[in-house]
Amino acid sequence: MSLRRFRLAVALAAASLLPLSAAQAQEKTLRIAMTASDIPTTTGMPNNGFEGMRFLGFPIFEGLILFDLSKSDQLATLRPGLAESWKQAADDKKTWIFTLRKGVKFHDGTDFNADAVIWNLERIFNKDSPQFEAAATGIMRSRVPILASWKKIDDYTVALTTTQVASYFPWMVPYILTSSPTQWEKLGKDWGKVGAAGGAGTGPFKITKVVPRQSVTLGRNDEYWDPSHKAKVDSVLLMPIPEANTRLAALRSGRVDWIEVPPPDGIPSLKQAGYVISTNSYPHVWPWFYNMAAKNSPLADVRVRQALNYCIDRKAIVSMLNGTAEPSVGWLKPTDAAFGNPENRYTFDPTKGKKLLAEAGFTPQKPLSFKVMISTSGSGQMLPLPMNEALQENLKQACGVEIQVDAVEWQVLLNAGRALPDAPALNGAMALNVSSPSSDVGMMFRYFAAANSSPTGSNFQQWKDDKFEAALTTLAEATDETIILENFKKAHERLVDNPPWLYIVHDLNPRAFSKNVQGFVPAQSWFVDLTNVSLK
Structure with missing residues (x-):
């Protein structure tokens, strides 16, 4: 998103904070501030x-x-x-x-x-x-x-x-x-x-x-x-308010009843003032998608992809988010039944990360450098600007990796996720920061099956792993839940050991409500x- 469009979005959000009419006040209207920069279609x-x-x-x-x-x-x-x-x-x-x-x-x-x-x-x-x-x-x-x-x-x-x-x-x-x-x-x-x-x-x-x-x-x-599922409120008013502190101001002023993704540093004071903070584990991962198939992509080398997973300090990101996330070391969480037993258990280990980078030809004299396309806000995107700034500094300090950040509007980023690896729309990006669901095998098939490679599907990275494909085929044809789970584990192990993504955190879905x-x-x-x- 351009700075001009972002300011327009914030201005429109502010305009929505004008006083309610008497009729609106009498009607039971649930008012929700979304993270989107525009109303969804x-x-x-x-x-x-x-x-x-x-x-x-x-x-x-x-x-x-x-x-x-x-x-x-x-x-x-x-x-x-x-x-x-x-x-x-x-x-x-x-x-x-x-x-x-x-x-x-x-x-x-x-x-x-x-x-x-x-x-x-x-x-x-x-x-x-x-x-x-x-x-x-x-x-x-x-x-x-x-x-x-x-x-x-x-x-x-x-x-x-x-x-x-x-x-x-x-x-x-x-x-x-x-x-x-x-x-x-x-x-x-x-x-x-x-x-x-x-x-x-x-x-x-x-x-x-x-x-x-x-x-x-x-x-x-x-x-x-x-x-049994009839609505209890008369109406719902949905407003796009992409900037986190503007959403917070809308809640504090009484102009909305519910905000998605409150700013983490505002959560303690919201609790103290009597607002309700809701969090829960859910099938969500906040990663970078690797652009492995672009011409001369440094991420084509599995050692580089693994190295980056060892170079990031996930606990620091969780701390920055005031505990509203948990570290991600795979597509699924380690507590999930289908996580499996992968060879790589990613921790913050810069020594191991630098060793893998050196094996792939990247040293302090020839550092790894690439561009990441991110969004300014969006569904499940948490706080993409400060989080990516922290990752940029983390990778530089820990492993000498130089990251350039290209911030765009959320829908532009989603469109980029369906682009070919060298498409002009990517502007040379070697990774995309797109938060994604991790709810079921169907979603795994959507994001990682070779048949779904971009631009026809969601496998942006055009990743292909023969062991993964074999496990996915077996569970697709199975009706026995034991066989399905066994092969779900095998498929997930490949996602960890041959990573198509940089796994960063799992969101805890924070929301804030008036009482x-x-x-x-x-x-x-x-x-x-x-x-x-x-x-x-």
């Missing part, structure tokens, strides 16, 4: 990463399968959504049969059925369909990279077929969001107009007002199909269930 496939999905995805637009966000003491699991049930076809393990829920209506009053499911799949995966949404297709395709075909069996049954047998396919299905075909037709078959007005979904909230670059208002869907916010459940997920929340 509102057509039914939000941009701005998983923060977009958190606030302008799942609360409004649903998938055939949903995440169960009701518990804080275990990883989020799956639950039925717009499909009551699903199963692999008896005669073809690549095909999954979904039995759809009857009686569900979109926010515009029209029926949800198999035709709506097929229409939405054509919208994303068929570039020749009239409803093709170009701006959304790259986002959803990267999250569901193995969908090959789809078919309506009857009005309430559909079949989805994948390119390969994949036991983990159900974990990808929640990201296929469903938007009303009628809303698109009513607004002139123009996705730009749908975005300006807000798309119509089936979820517990509906979009009632969009103010470009300033806010989106969600209203409670009183006709929601699931009585009027009740009922929030800090699920072990990137996502939240806003229907649990009430205002005192």
Whole structure:
């Protein structure tokens, strides 16, 4: 993001802090300050990463399968959504049969059925369909990279077929969001107009007002199909406030009830003043993606990639964040069942790091030097500017590594993650700082399988490891949970020993609330269930 655009975003955030009207004050409106620098898109496939999905995805637009966000003491699991049930076809393990829920209506009053499911799949995966949404297709395709075909069996049954047998396919299905075909037709078959007005979904909230670059208002869907998940507040006001201290000021002044990612140095005083701080472990990793495949990339050498993992002081970063993170020494946490037993146990060991660098040809006379592209804010990005400044100094002092930092807007960084290794959009960057989910095997496949190499998938680094591929294939074809876990471990061990990423920290998902916010459940997920929340 340019300095001018960043200042504009902060100015707009400040403008949103004007006094509430009497009508707004009487209505129970939950006001949330997001980390995004702009409002996520509102057509039914939000941009701005998983923060977009958190606030302008799942609360409004649903998938055939949903995440169960009701518990804080275990990883989020799956639950039925717009499909009551699903199963692999008896005669073809690549095909999954979904039995759809009857009686569900979109926010515009029209029926949800198999035709709506097929229409939405054509919208994303068929570039020749009239409803093709170009701006959304790259986002959803990267999250569901193995969908090959789809078919309506009857009005309430559909079949989805994948390119390969994949036991983990159900974990990808929640990201296929469903938007009303009628809303698109009513607004002139123009996705730009749908975005300006807000798309119509089936979820517990509906979009009632969009103010470009300033806010989106969600209203409670009183006709929601699931009585146990009806919203308790009348409305939700979502505001992009990318600068952490501006979010803090908004909370302290009473202009918002909830802020994402409070500045760590402000947490003690918030607690002292009676604000509620929520943290919890969840499947998240804050890494650098290595650009291994660029021409003459120094990161093509596994010794360099391992060295950097030994050169960083993760505990110092955690301390800087006031304990709102924990050290990351792999894609998963060491406490996760599938972490395995890798040969490398990364600690802060500059001696070992420098030895590996020297073996790869990098010495004090010929230091390793490269550029990292980072964001100024964004979903799961924590505090990217000070954190990367600390890493820059850490690597210089510990191992003589010289890092240049290129700060851009969050969506620009996300777009760079789908670029080819030597694309001009990368501006010569040899690493990208993109926070990422680590929730399930489907997500592992998305980020690391050779089949998903950029630009078609999320394997930005174009990493390929034969042992990893073999383990992934075995677990994809397995139905026995013991075999799946055993090979999940084998796959993860390769991610540690042949690292495609620099593993830095796992976020603890900090949020701050006014004491009027009740009922929030800090699920072990990137996502939240806003229907649990009430205002005192």
